[in-house]
Amino acid sequence: MKKIKFQEGIELERTEEGEYLLRFKLPSLNLDSEPVSSHLKQAKREVLLAVRNLLDKVIEQTEEKPKNKSKKEKETK
Numbered sequence: 001m002k003k004i005k006f007q008e009g010i011e012l013e014r015t016e017e018g019e020y021l022l023r024f025k026l027p028s029l030n031l032d033s034e035p036v037s038s039h040l041k042q043a044k045r046e047v048l049l050a051v052r053n054l055l056d057k058v059i060e061q062t063e064e065k066p067k068n069k070s071k072k073e074k075e076t077k
Contacts, residue, residue: 010047022051 009025 010044012051020054 011023013021013023015021
């Protein structure tokens, strides 16, 4: 199993079977420094956008599979 920790509270894990496990623990950040706080919020947003992209790819692949099966069924008939 391979684990990727993006930042504290967000972890993506790929199992030996090829599954992806996403774990969220949203911490409450009380940082005094505005640049640090702003940077961490932006980094968190980028991680969430990356996860959204992964989910979109999985959805696209899932939607393509039935189409491919129907083409194969037509060819065999």
